[in-house]
Amino acid sequence: MAHNNTVFAQLLKLLPRHEFETLARQHHHGARLRSTSRWSQFVAMTLAQLAGRASLRDVVSNLGAQSAKLYHLGAARVTRSSLARLNATQPHSLYEQLAGRLLHQCQCRAPRHGFRFKNTLYSLDASTIDLCLSVFPWARFRQTKGAVKLHVGLDHDGLLPAFLTITDGKTADITAARALRRPKASIVVMDRGYTDYAWYHRLHTQGLFFVTRLRKRACYRVTERRPVRKAQGLTSDQTIELNGAKAGNCPIRLRRIGFRDPATGQHYAFLTNHFGLAAATIAQIYKARWQIDLFFKWIKQNLKIKTFLGTSRNAVMTQIWIAVCVYLLLAYLNFVSKISSSLKQIIRLLQLNLFERRDLLALLRGAPPRASRLTTPNQPALRLNIHGTAVYEHKHFRNHVID
Template sequence: MSHHSTLFSQARSLIPGHVFQKLAQRHKTGRASRKFGFKEQFTVMDFIQLADRPSLRDALCCLKAASRRLYHFGLKNVARSTVADANTTRPVGFFRDLFAEMYGLCASKAPKHKFRFKSRLFSLDATTIKLCLSLFPWASFRKTRGGIKMHVPLDHDGHIPAFVAITEARAHKSRIDRTLELPRGSIVVFDKGYVDHNWFQALGARNISFVTRLKRNVVCTLLERRLVNRRSGVTSDHAIEVATRGKPLRLRRTGYRDPESGRRYEFLTNQFRLSAQTIADICKDLWQIELFFKEIKQNLRIRSFVGNSENAVMIQIFTALTVYLLLAYQKFLSRLDISVQQLCQLI
């Protein structure tokens, strides 16, 4: 049979075949399906993302129309009920682990962040995905609204998602810090919603630095004043001590005035080696994760879903983020001078 590789086949082939076999063996439940396993399920969900199909019925009709190419996709004609049942009953862990495997491949080829220091840099934030309460009753948020919250630490090496945690929409941001695992020696930047002094203690014990905005109501003791270069915009650089349930916590408070807007900001960190100007630049780069959320919501299907169960929604979200990593991986390998968003639109 003659083979003409399609864009879809090329994109999917970036995931090594042994990864599917390893994960399928890890998450198998009962007797494996000969015609529609985990790999085939991911292929269908991947097609929904790259082809921007609005529903499962529409996606399967498009695949059926290209029946001569299904062999090269690793697929056969499949009933809609088969895919729907798989999305409802099969473990989300397979798709979560597939995302983690793809991040490992992608991170090895990603360009380094723009700062001079060698430590890994991560931005941590969350975005809410709104859901119709009548269609998704398990995702109750308010009386007339439903939704879930997606927490993501963004790796600034390539600006790719490093980890994903999905919680109910009403869950506070600070709950996610207990499950977050970052490399030792890395730096994480986040907004005021994640401020937790006990977590700061835990980060310091793991040799992880943090940078965040200072809350107005923080109670602290001034320990030391450092010299600053006010021409650079830095207005203050202090060593302070804040009280916690355990030992007193020694931190650094820096002030910065934006030369463009004239607004003054205060930052809190446990990083004493970097300059105050670098601390301000790191906190300013937190905006990258907002751009990432905007990018995936505009170009991937994570606001409308092809299944109504909680399991189906989780599978679609992890598939979407795995597709984002696939596109970023292709971008890094090809050294394309375009964004992941432009590459997604091109495909």
């Protein structure tokens, strides 16, 4: 029978170890580590993400219970104090850079979005992670609350977080969006929280397209009307010019598309600078923005980014960036295995089989485990009889009963 390493070890092999060690040397602070390593830290924190461990003590105990299998992971046992010190003092920028490498690895395998146009499509949004202000005083958000905010630009090719930054809870969504740098001809879709006419104009001059919702009180003048197919839910397709108080910040022609959702009856007014796509396609592009909300929901429900194993800013950032690395590892595994299972199904399978010696791809494809002999000819098997007493089944002492 072919030998298989543990499922956890096979998952970690998707990450080039030599690249990790190079990044670890570049993002090191202080004296040389003697009793542990950044790789052991990453293995422990990845285990916390995949297995849902609740505390540092829980993580260390879990690793201790699997100490015989740590050699194949390339890691060593870590103590609770060492892991806490690494999380608090060693720069989280290592895992930020590692996420960038994994993102590039995923993009080479990611499937295209489902639209017929060839432009790259990104959705922008942000999500707040609440923190207890008394435990995380550095994360002041409101008078009695703390928070950090995840700003994400989701690439619809594979639904990957192509642009991600973590700020304090007070940072406005548009502030992080202004730092976005995307290839020319990309399409960026966002909600009304990103309304900034000057930024729209800058995107246009950079050769980018945007799709958003028009504010209800926006002032504009219609310069051209085009026929629409009302059977598709469209109500209007217009060329407009802004003429409000801040119209001078965006002195270009824009396109306003009216759409009524046949399921809910709600009316939407979309704003874009793309005149080449059909009006119905623009509406579908904005509908696809819902994928970024599903991304935030998935990562909060399945990975540990709401409860933290450390209280310092660096420890929180380390845990969040490792969660992003785990998401990208799972996405890459999904791409290379070419299975129809969702990421949620994949992570559930991994949680139940992390330290099992099974072929990883066979596990994901639903192949049953290979049959193995649980007993040897000279080793009896223990079973329970109907009366609840333990019975050894062996041809030499089949009648012996243990009370």
